[in-house]
Amino acid sequence: MDPNAPHQNSFDAMLAATEPLDPITTAIVHPCDAPSLEGALAARDRTLITPILVGPQSRITAAAAEADLDISGLEIVDTEHSHDSAEASVRLVREGRAQALMKGALHTDEVMSAVVNKTTGLRTSRRMSHVFVLDVPTYPKPLLITDAAINIYPDLMAKADIVQNAIELAQALDVDIPKVAILSALETIYPKIPSTLEAAALCKMADRGQITGGILEGPLAFDNAISAKAAKTKGITSDVPGDADILVAPDLEAGNMIAKQLMYLAGADSAGLVLGARVPIMLTSRADGTLSRLVSAALAQLMVHHNLGKELM
Template structure:
């Protein structure tokens, strides 16, 4: 029956969890079309963010007019073009005026190039990675998938950072000890498939305290990670198998395919963030609807407040 569990509306619960929190100042990068501007304003109206619009003023105003949207009371930081928008948005973070970034009508590469700049960017000691958060109708809780958007062929150390970033986000949404499944094509270590060896190494890194805050197991095939019935049939004894909170893909292609298949074939709603930078980065796609943009903003708000709470402890 575990494959047929009722949906628990994970996204609605995340939005409810933000109710007592103050909105976070967010630099919205190049919101020059109706979709990105609508998403930013919806996030503001739901108390998630206080948007600072960074882009060519006339193009932002034209998008607002096209969408019949009001810009009253919003700060606009003018820029010349999309690259300039990204750089100025990153500057707002470095100046302490913004607590998050939200991607608008520009390419992901433009935002990320500004964020990873070695002298003027938002680097930390940890590698940046993207985490999809999915609300899958047939799964009983939020499902985090990483990395499906930033790191193409991550090595072992990069994967350790990918895991730690995902664990941090899971903590922020209320999962105290997330169960992390390190995915491969099978559940045994097989040297001819390097991802199985790396999965085993990541688990040992967790045993030695190099990765903290989660319960890791791997290698696990996808079915064993999310289905207790499949894990039982394979004779897998594990606290993670069949009950994963986080799926770590062997590479970007696999992660992207898993996430997109769940969205388009299983009806999953999606949101996501880039982590590992000084602040969370909302990398919504042009194809994303308002719900995806809202929940991505909620994730950023929860993460920022979780970090603030830990800093005060």
């Protein structure tokens, strides 16, 4: 990748890619404040989603009235409280009435508790994980970072699922063969740093077909993953350094710090999804702006249509 290549706004391209697609029916979980409703309505207006508002009807209508938002014509599933909203939203998915979930004004733990329930949730054989998608001004293409929100200290097999989830999202973004950098503190195997061993094992798993669809390289330090010049200085020969599509962090703390540093020091715009459940989940936060909510909805729409396309093949 040419380090001097001009930056192109990747979020604009993602939104443009959704224009020919049908909106996906999305359960908005407990949208009892203005940001939740504004995000849902903005995504609806861009034909990204068809929202179903799931929460206490009186609180939803009061929040809409206070913010002067028109929610007439939107379906509302009335619930008693936030836990009930999460369970009702999951139930809509299980009944085939919703294709995605969008978090509203409740804690992430409440949503995920309903999602991971072993009997009434949305589990699959795949480990669930979160993927940040960043538009970094100093990087000429979208950069995916995982896992920075769900798995705290994932073991090797969990990391294999984390990698596979990210590869499939990158493919939904029209990256045919994503390049995956498995991060650690250095680029050589050092038994006292377990993440270097796991990085090497993940690469071998890809060689043996246990992880498919991407090119894996690791362990790599952050500079080697992002800069071809830094990798060349270290004598690393690979297609991934300097051209990574996906950065896989050794644990949640590292992933979260990488993503937040790029957002607040490099001016990156961010969006994200939880993958590995039956449907994509948008874990938007109160701090997220309209762009982040829109692009998260676009990611979910692209992912749903990508999966539908695979089912038809």
